[in-house]
Amino acid sequence: MTTNYSMEDLVSLCKRRGFIFPASEIYGGINGFWDYGPLGTELKNNLRDAWWHDMVHCPPMGPDGEPLSIVGIDSSIIQNPKVWEASGHVGGFNDPMVDCRETKSRYRADHLEVIANANGEGRMYAFIEGNEESEERARKLLAKYEKVDALGDEYTTSLLTDIPTDAFERIVGPDTKEAGTLTEPRQFSLMFDTTVGATGGEDNKAYLRPETAQGIFLNFMNVVDTMRVKVPFGIAQIGKAFRNEVTPRNFIFRSREFEQMEIEWFCHEDEAQQWYEFWCDYRKDWWQKIGLTTENLQMRQHDSDELAHYAKEGCGTFDIEYKFPFTDPGYGELEGVAHRGNYDLSRHTEFSGKKINYFDQQKNERYTPHVIEPSAGLSRGTLALLCEAYTPDDRPSKVFMKFNPRIAPIKAAIFPLVNKNGMPEIATKLHEEMRKKHVVQYDAKQSIGKRYARMDEAGTPYCFVIDGDTLEDNTITVRDRDTASQERINIDQAVAYLDDKLIQ
């Protein structure tokens, strides 16, 4: 299936119908931030609640036929800054980067070396550390520049980071022939920092979490000590995370403030592989269950060179990817299932000096559990649901949102066919009854066709209409969003009818 609409069409509908707006729009917006409108909030909350229900309150059956044990937490966005040193986010991801103005290439400053004559005068040639081809090229160019056949000992290499910045104009980049094209090393901090306390100052610097996972690791012992859980078990958390992405792009797909739904599944090292496979399969099934179609989903194993620092060992990372309009025919990450080993718990043990492990009484064994992490994007999931639902059609609205009823922002609408002759009274009564259990809307304005069309764009799966016959025989019509077909049911059965349709 190839996408038959553009992302701009979807963005336009989201704006028009109150799903998603640009953040601080009246001030010209702000790059990488978005606000959820009334319908977008309902949609996102429905996805969030479905996940929480299916993972925490009613988790799946494990391989042994017993339900999994998963508990939830909600940790603080700001933690002690040492957390991010232990996690590897400070240091590992604060790499200074160097850009080449000529070739537009970007390099990590600490991965570049420079070769020059020992007195440090004249041109210097940069190359990529550990890359023979690159180094050879630099040596050749330097030899040519110095007009020598071979470089002797008087030519030495040094780290780019040791070169004073006023000498950069004499450096030739790894992929260019001109000197002075490299920028000064610039810090790319992908974490937002902030200041705790009213007095401010560098000593009070803290970070907005770049992932919710660490909050779970921090509370591992608290949960073990209070919840009577036994390994294997999981801790789930949903919440905001913040990353200073270099290039926010593609609507809410890559934004700087986003929401994650993460489970850290703690297990014994010997069982990690088995659980890893379990979670890969289960999580893909779950996305299908929530309404994404098979042909738009794919599983992709990470190559070894793209693995995160915490996933270097163990069985790697699987991405569950969705075919978004802007990635089509490719796919974009929706959820990553990573084997984090015992990296995080070990690091926190090391950095905090506190005991973080698990004692298995039956086996009489104390160990640091391994972790399988199904980490899903709530924002990205919401976007995938919007993309999946967007259905161009020849009906009056030209498009309708084919949400799975379970996650639809509005479950049903109640209309009097005509706004008189006793119909509004009956419709109002039905609306008041239905809204006690479900998100429903009442609409009596304008023609019935317009009202159906409005609900089509909002993705409301059912419309109940009170008409002339209702006055005679107590029946109403139900109109199905996807087919526009109608059936008659007794008004007394309307609530049960909707209940039934929403249980899936």
Added chain:
RNA sequence: GCGGGUGUAGCUCAAUUGGUAGAGCGUCAGCCUUCCAAGCUGAAUGUCGAGGGUUCGAACCCCUUCACCCGCUCCA
């Protein structure tokens, strides 16, 4: 961060060679309407993305800036 493009009403878009903005749809109100944006009448909404400059005069030309889109780069 780089290159290209775009920015006019809630949405989609017009506005001749620079002469202080329009349409369709939507929204709202009234009438009318017994099942798919119907009909009639009427209404509201824009500092033309923002700031500066050139000009007698700028939506239009120039500069700066912001946001969005596409391609690089990045994406723990």
